[in-house]
Amino acid sequence: MTSNGDLAARLSARAPLMSLQSVDKVFAGDVVALRNMSLDVRAGDFVSLLGPSGCGKSTALRLIAGLSHPTRGRIAWADGQGADQLGVVFQEPTLMPWATVEDNVWLPMRLKGASKASVRDDIHDTLRLVGLENFAEAYPRELSGGMKMRVSIARAMVTHPKLILMDEPFAALDEITRFKLNNDLLEMKAKIGCTVIFVTHSVFESVFLSDRIVIMAARPGRVIREVQVDAPYPRDEAFRTSAEYAGHTRAASDALHEAMGEAA
Amino acid sequence: MTIADPAPVAAPAMDAEEAVRQRQAQINRVAKWTLPSLVMVLSILAWHLYVTIGEVPHYILPGPLLVAQQAVEDWGLLWSAMMITTRLTLLALAMAVIGGVALAVLFTQSKWAEMSFFPYAVILQVTPVIAVAPLLQIYVDSAFVAALLCAWIVAFFPILSNTTIGLKSADHNLQDLFSIYGASRWQRLRYLQGPAALPFFLGGLKIAGGLALIGAVVAEFVIGRAGTGLGLASTLLEASYRFNFGRLYAALLLISGLGIVIFACTSLISHLLLRKWHESAIKRDV
Ligand SMILES: Nc1ncnc2c1ncn2[C@@H]1O[C@H](COP(=O)(O)OP(=O)(O)OP(=O)(O)O)[C@@H](O)[C@H]1O
Numbered sequence: 001m002t003s004n005g006d007l008a009a010r011l012s013a014r015a016p017l018m019s020l021q022s023v024d025k026v027f028a029g030d031v032v033a034l035r036n037m038s039l040d041v042r043a044g045d046f047v048s049l050l051g052p053s054g055c056g057k058s059t060a061l062r063l064i065a066g067l068s069h070p071t072r073g074r075i076a077w078a079d080g081q082g083a084d085q086l087g088v089v090f091q092e093p094t095l096m097p098w099a100t101v102e103d104n105v106w107l108p109m110r111l112k113g114a115s116k117a118s119v120r121d122d123i124h125d126t127l128r129l130v131g132l133e134n135f136a137e138a139y140p141r142e143l144s145g146g147m148k149m150r151v152s153i154a155r156a157m158v159t160h161p162k163l164i165l166m167d168e169p170f171a172a173l174d175e176i177t178r179f180k181l182n183n184d185l186l187e188m189k190a191k192i193g194c195t196v197i198f199v200t201h202s203v204f205e206s207v208f209l210s211d212r213i214v215i216m217a218a219r220p221g222r223v224i225r226e227v228q229v230d231a232p233y234p235r236d237e238a239f240r241t242s243a244e245y246a247g248h249t250r251a252a253s254d255a256l257h258e259a260m261g262e263a264a
Numbered sequence: 265m266t267i268a269d270p271a272p273v274a275a276p277a278m279d280a281e282e283a284v285r286q287r288q289a290q291i292n293r294v295a296k297w298t299l300p301s302l303v304m305v306l307s308i309l310a311w312h313l314y315v316t317i318g319e320v321p322h323y324i325l326p327g328p329l330l331v332a333q334q335a336v337e338d339w340g341l342l343w344s345a346m347m348i349t350t351r352l353t354l355l356a357l358a359m360a361v362i363g364g365v366a367l368a369v370l371f372t373q374s375k376w377a378e379m380s381f382f383p384y385a386v387i388l389q390v391t392p393v394i395a396v397a398p399l400l401q402i403y404v405d406s407a408f409v410a411a412l413l414c415a416w417i418v419a420f421f422p423i424l425s426n427t428t429i430g431l432k433s434a435d436h437n438l439q440d441l442f443s444i445y446g447a448s449r450w451q452r453l454r455y456l457q458g459p460a461a462l463p464f465f466l467g468g469l470k471i472a473g474g475l476a477l478i479g480a481v482v483a484e485f486v487i488g489r490a491g492t493g494l495g496l497a498s499t500l501l502e503a504s505y506r507f508n509f510g511r512l513y514a515a516l517l518l519i520s521g522l523g524i525v526i527f528a529c530t531s532l533i534s535h536l537l538l539r540k541w542h543e544s545a546i547k548r549d550v
């Protein structure tokens with residue numbers, strides 16, 4: 001089965017949405033967080049960055065988000081795109097505790113000057129997408145960890161950005177909640193048709209979610225391998241227990257170990 | 265009943281615990297008010313008995329009846345004095361809030377401003393106001409304005425320092441998010457730093473409310489002495505010169521009462537503003 005996402009991805013295969021071109025990032029004290037990192041992300045991709053702690057995954061996301069700038073190299077965007085059309089999800093839900101769920105999701109549009117009345121439908125559609133339509137008036141403290149993360153995802157998706165950056169968003173959640181959110185994330189991505197760059201420590205999570213896994217090593221942070229996961233979307237719970245999944249996981253694990261061995 | 269059916273045994277055990285907890289909560293609710301009231305009544309009674317049985321002269325310690333009588337007799341005088349002290353305190357507090365918040369906002373907008381002026385805010389704070397008051401009296405014509413400045417100096421610092429910390433305490437990832445969405449300085453202040461600073465500011469307000477009253481009382485003691493006849497503290501001082509101990513105690517009680525009312529008001533404001541979301545204002549069962 002071929003979804004529209006695949007088709008779109010193949011059609012735009014030659015024109016990346018965003019690319020890192022030989023990017024270095026050096027912090028004060030000669031800490032080389034990234035060395036010569038190149039990465040093309042095409043529209044519709046689900047790219048995972050996988051690697052040990054300190055290999056510069058968060059640094060790469062911050063560069064893409066425009067929160068800091070490359071020491072060398074450059075970040076190129078497709079025409080009409082830019083770091084100002086992003087959604088971001090952090091490891092913590094990072095909600096404003098003084099605002100209701102609805103107002104938290106309103107934030108990106110509020111900062112662009114949109115009144116709540118004018119975007120109420122967008123807010124509620126997105127809350128329905130993440131399954132929280134009945135919690136619009138709740139405050140973050142009244143929600144479970146998984147629900148807070150859903151609000152955070154809703155906030156990132158409400159503006160229908162082309163690119164969503166996620167930095168270990170599910171690392172702090174229990175496994176059952178994480179599996180559920182993995183499934184739902186793929187569904188939501190298909191619905192709004194965005195591109196995702198997803199940072200994770202988990203081989204299993206990266207295989208389940210992505211079509212490309214970029215394996216990174218530390219000291220200095222760099223890309224050492226890229227693994228394709230050629231399993232079609234939509235992927236559901238059955239995929240998780242399939243032989244295909246196990247095969248891809250083994251391949252990714254081997255690549256990671258090999259890479260670690262090379263790196264050491 | 266069979267052993268295979270343990271529910272009737274287990275259920276009451278749970279309920280009993282819950283019932284105990286509820287009863288405890290109910291008792292606590294009542295005791296919170298009745299116990300302090302009881303202590304007050306008993307202390308007044310002990311005070312009365314000590315004065316009457318010990319035949320303590322009224323210029324050493326007037327009995328509660330004498331104080332009450334004097335309060336009624338001097339009510340006009342005490343009331344107008346209290347109005348002056350109240351106005352002094354509230355004006356000083358209002359100025360402290362405006363000045364403290366404005367300066368805190370300035371500090372967070374400009375590191376240079378903070379570096380330049382924060383040390384002087386500290387100097388203003390650590391210099392005892394009682395040493396400054398006589399000077400103010402020399403340089404400022406109006407005794408009321410001089411007293412107001414004294415009270416303001418004391419009340420200002422906790423608001424400034426708490427609000428400054430609060431404005432900086434906003435979550436770093438949220439700050440990044442605001443940057444990503446291209447928020448202006450004003451939006452950042454209005455939607456992120458301001459709300460994040462609110463609990464800190466309200467904590468400062470509670471302290472500043474009490475300090476404004478202390479500042480006002482100190483100022484009245486020092487400045488009101490020159491026969492300018494300021495508020496309650498001046499009345500108290502004057503009563504002590506005239507050995508009118510009934511009035512002295514009545515004035516003292518009114519000052520305490522004013523302090524309690526101010527504390528209650530600031531606590532209420534804090535509760536109302538934070539009850540929906542801040543951990544400090546949220547009741548927990550266990
Ligand atoms: N602002 C900074 N100043 C100096 N060094 C930094 C800064 N940010 C990151 N680093 C360094 O850059 C390297 C990469 O950090 P980064 O946070 O990107 O790693 P990561 O792959 O996200 O790790 P983790 O999986 O633990 O989140 C680390 O050695 C870190 O100490």
Ligand SMILES: [Mg+2]
Pocket residue numbers: 057058059167
């Ligand atoms: Mg990281």
